[in-house]
Amino acid sequence: MSSYNIALNFEDGVTRFIECKAGEKVLDAAFRARINLPMDCSDGVCGTCKCRAESGSYDLGDDYIDDALSEDEKHGGLVLTCQMVPHSDCVIAVPTSSTACKTAHGRFSATVSKVEPHHDAAIVLELDMDAGAPEFLPGQYVNIDVPGSGQHRSYSFSSAPGEAKVSFLIKKIPGGVMSTWLEAAQPGQKLDLHGPLGSFYLRDVRRPLLFLAGGTGLAPFLSMLEVLARAGSQQKVHLIYGVTRDLDLVQVGAIDAFVARLPNFSYATVVAEEASRHPRKGWVTQHIPADALNDGDVDVYLCGPPPMVDAVRKHFDDNGVKPNSFHYEKFTPNAAPGVSSKAA
Template sequence: MTYQVTVQPSGHTFQAQPNETLLEAGLRQGVALPYGCRGGMCGACAATVLSGQVHYPSGDPQGLSADDAQRGKAFLCMAAALSDVEINAPQVGATPDIEVKTLPVRVETMRKLADDVMELTLKLPASERLRFLAGQYVDILLKDGKRRGFSLANAPFDDQLLALHIRHVPGGQFTGQVFSTMQPKALLRIEGPLGSFYIRDSAHPLILIGGGTGFAPLKSMLEQMMQHGLERPVHLYWGARAKADLYLDDLVKSWVAEYPLLTYVPVLSEPLTADGWQGRTGWVHEAVASDFADLAGYDVYLSGPPPMVNAAKVAFLAQGLPDAQLFYDSFEYSPDTVQAMQAGQA
């Protein structure tokens, strides 16, 4: 027995076996469904179930909030069909045909942007270029078969080197290596571009919200838009713990001085006394909610840790933001990194 899955609005169809995830079934049959971590954490694969029934053979996804479930959202990386199913996944068929490649890269430069944030620039082979959309990410392929995803911080027009902003995670296998033993000229393998986080064509003003290194894909988006000239208002909110965590604050301020349509609101959750901070404090999504009582006329892009993204989604939808105008990239630790952190490993 198989079930037919219909994807709207593209009209794509594919067949799913019982207990086969909809993501696996779709990718197996050439349907480019969105995905990220494949572990039910990041929410990149979320789609709305329009009709039919799905279930989660391996258990409910940890990243699926009660609010999302009530609105009919399902995580395709873990959901299996119990009947013929119709889903709404606007990303399918909307992304330009961009080839996903596996490539060797060499670490060209390493620059500390903050005590716990490293910028790696990666050089591709001379005969290769990685075509991507601003906001997408690449996976670093580790020797043990594991992978780590990082957003591209450079714009597609500036692709001679690929830039990543990597935060040091206690217990993190790869980030620990970056901050301890990695040197320029180190060789890595990447796969990409991946993800469905990119700017859509629209006449709406934009609200971009980054938490920590969630600024990286927003930087790529902004630089690409500025390259072509900002044609609609863009409101950038960057949430961080302390002032030092706004690791490219001066760069953003230089953009604001050059582009009148760009506004910038940094928000600190735990400013230090030594910061002498006179700006906004608290949670970054609350600052946005305070500034925009009605979000119906905006496109909102969220990038950062899952607690920020989940809280923002609930708040913004309650303030009139249509679901179709909300896009997000939820940064999630790998399962083995989470286990290491919980075990207190350094």
């Protein structure tokens, strides 16, 4: 391979992808792409370019001093981008904003290919990207401009990276700006997208995974599961998908299809409504099996409305659950989007 794809994830949630040639240092590749990563010396002396490598393989060489990067920092995944030479695709967390590095999120245009309602609960929106497959990390989201409104709404990709056709699972909000537009949307209409965004994405898979989804918070997990299936992952993965009503259980068939494709994947659905006849009722926190927590040696990913996220965090705290890592994202219908919240 003559080059590698490097995702730079900034602290304001903006992600930019750069191409790093074989043998090239990340800092040089970023400057070539007109992204000014932090630096002072570029010689491994000052430590200003220190970032965290979240996935991928690389070499740091030995042309830097301990004051710039200690052994403990190195073993903790910290890197100097002025010394880092990738040997694979990598994800790097940059501890500053994208604007400080004189960059911004990308802009894309797309064409509506399908609008599929799921009762009164959700809508699956499929788009054909006009310029081919967009780059994003599984779990990330984009802002979609709502035509004629002057507003945008934010949605996680439910499709995997690298596809020219992308999909989103959108909560149906009566009177909502996007929901109202989608009621009359037809294939062939154009949409503008901005992104990718978000620090909620699948990291290197080195231990069992526990996915907790609430409502249309299922979307990023469909993207993650597709990536895991394509990679032939053998790691244990358990998904718990919680909703309010029976009608809110959407795309269960898509989840079920992963059972055949991922040998160690299992899932459970949970309905909160008392009147439901669903076999598992109540809240997600009531249906987390002990073995899914693997005595804490587990990476937990959680996406749902704020009350669910807060309830899971409290449940973990109250019960002394301390997973190896815990990544979560809240989404709030009709709220201004931020790094860790999305509007519906």
